[in-house]
Amino acid sequence: MIVTVIGIGLIGGSLALSLREAGLATHVIGVDQSFENQTKALALGLVDEIADLASAISRADLIVLAVPMDAMLTLLPLLLDGVGDHQIVIDAGSTKQRLLATVEQHPRRARFVAVHPMAGTEYSGPEAAVPGLFEGKTLVICDAEHSDPAAVTRVGGIFEQIGMRLVYMGGAAHDLHTAYVSHISHITSFALALTVLNKEKEEQQIFDLASGGFESTVRLAKSSPETWVPIFRQNRLNVLDVLTEHLRQLQHMKDVLEQEDYPAFHQLIEQANLIRKILK
Amino acid sequence: MIVTVIGIGLIGGSLALSLREAGLATHVIGVDQSFENQTKALALGLVDEIADLASAISRADLIVLAVPMDAMLTLLPLLLDGVGDHQIVIDAGSTKQRLLATVEQHPRRARFVAVHPMAGTEYSGPEAAVPGLFEGKTLVICDAEHSDPAAVTRVGGIFEQIGMRLVYMGGAAHDLHTAYVSHISHITSFALALTVLNKEKEEQQIFDLASGGFESTVRLAKSSPETWVPIFRQNRLNVLDVLTEHLRQLQHMKDVLEQEDYPAFHQLIEQANLIRKILK
Numbered sequence: 238m239i240v241t242v243i244g245i246g247l248i249g250g251s252l253a254l255s256l257r258e259a260g261l262a263t264h265v266i267g268v269d270q271s272f273e274n275q276t277k278a279l280a281l282g283l284v285d286e287i288a289d290l291a292s293a294i295s296r297a298d299l300i301v302l303a304v305p306m307d308a309m310l311t312l313l314p315l316l317l318d319g320v321g322d323h324q325i326v327i328d329a330g331s332t333k334q335r336l337l338a339t340v341e342q343h344p345r346r347a348r349f350v351a352v353h354p355m356a357g358t359e360y361s362g363p364e365a366a367v368p369g370l371f372e373g374k375t376l377v378i379c380d381a382e383h384s385d386p387a388a389v390t391r392v393g394g395i396f397e398q399i400g401m402r403l404v405y406m407g408g409a410a411h412d413l414h415t416a417y418v419s420h421i422s423h424i425t426s427f428a429l430a431l432t433v434l435n436k437e438k439e440e441q442q443i444f445d446l447a448s449g450g451f452e453s454t455v456r457l458a459k460s461s462p463e464t465w466v467p468i469f470r471q472n473r474l475n476v477l478d479v480l481t482e483h484l485r486q487l488q489h490m491k492d493v494l495e496q497e498d499y500p501a502f503h504q505l506i507e508q509a510n511l512i513r514k515i516l517k
Numbered sequence: 518m519i520v521t522v523i524g525i526g527l528i529g530g531s532l533a534l535s536l537r538e539a540g541l542a543t544h545v546i547g548v549d550q551s552f553e554n555q556t557k558a559l560a561l562g563l564v565d566e567i568a569d570l571a572s573a574i575s576r577a578d579l580i581v582l583a584v585p586m587d588a589m590l591t592l593l594p595l596l597l598d599g600v601g602d603h604q605i606v607i608d609a610g611s612t613k614q615r616l617l618a619t620v621e622q623h624p625r626r627a628r629f630v631a632v633h634p635m636a637g638t639e640y641s642g643p644e645a646a647v648p649g650l651f652e653g654k655t656l657v658i659c660d661a662e663h664s665d666p667a668a669v670t671r672v673g674g675i676f677e678q679i680g681m682r683l684v685y686m687g688g689a690a691h692d693l694h695t696a697y698v699s700h701i702s703h704i705t706s707f708a709l710a711l712t713v714l715n716k717e718k719e720e721q722q723i724f725d726l727a728s729g730g731f732e733s734t735v736r737l738a739k740s741s742p743e744t745w746v747p748i749f750r751q752n753r754l755n756v757l758d759v760l761t762e763h764l765r766q767l768q769h770m771k772d773v774l775e776q777e778d779y780p781a782f783h784q785l786i787e788q789a790n791l792i793r794k795i796l797k
Contacts, residue, residue: 355728404725417717418726422734428766430792437697445684446698448635453733454702462786486708506742512710
């Protein structure tokens, strides 16, 4: 299978590695608007060659679109314009409703399978690509009923072979749930980093004292604005909803601590502990 | 060296393991008010014997107090009443000012070395004890000038031998910095767990979709109220200060997203990214 990866960053690059390691990709063509990324992707062995968009599309069996969500909206219809019945296009986007709406009426809509591999790190770019990133993680396939059934089966099989569990849902449900399990975590991490950076001027002390707990809650704050602003933009209403509730919960914890109502504080923590039954 | 550990949980139990592994503890005596913890600690090999408080104190070279912060306030003066000039008492507490004030005038204050090993996990109890927990982490030694200099040197040497870096600071500075690098992370995790549990009723979806990012920001929400309520209580003013700033930052991110001011949102994330230079 010849695979074209458009956007050779953390996700596109890691997927190229996984597909090759599983023996699924025999040749990987990379497309990236950044010359620096092109050079790095070749040097790191993520892709076999760099090509221009038209040539890369025409020769591919599978086309993976792994660019920021704003670029996705422009690129996906263009890609679909050029693909034939033997080709499949997938995205790897973190939001789905707007993207799905953009291509809803496209004559070649059935060649597109919308997927979201629920895996990533706080790093970006070709050098962030790692083998095994998707193993044991979940792949969400969205609005599968609008895709060619054979294409959905093929895509599902490919991701199962690199170790992913498949979950099917509609684009609206996807965007709601990811606001809870991914997007809000990034917002709180960014805000936590800003809090510490604004108030705690003694950086050496943070560096010395920061233990595992701090690092794990704040590590997502290293995530790039190029990736995340378009995600928050496209999932704005869901994110605002969750953020409003999160602010309410934090304010409540603050009130209880101000009032020194420790039995109530104890109870809040006990309720929060129920997350144990949900986390693996 | 005979070591007595009072409170054989995550920290006390892990320290017992580390001290024995480093060849520093030849015999470990455990004290715990819970019969269940006593049984587990023996079964897990964390301690060699369980003893009553008086006997365990009288025979120890080093006494480690690793109980919740509220119990610490009562127990530390009692321990100091009973120790001689050849013995050293250390705590492992997450807050320091109140504890230090409690024993400030104690005639045997010099036998006490206040330390905070900046290491832990979200789990508690003897079964949470793990070898190597402290390796590569920081030990804060507080108000060392009020301790016997030889005792401070001895304690510093012990923790260096189990792989810790030493940092010295006053109790007030300790409590301020830990509010930033540890306590606020727990508050945000608890609030995030409550947000998700209250709003997201489809638990199976969280379970399926929760990726590494969510797990890492929310894992501290598994932490026990028995440990954390006394910490927040004793560091209340610092925690409220940091929490107020965190709420302000979150509200600002929300305002910017509501106003769809994406250039400003981009800038906020870029500022948050500066945490990269502080995190290891």
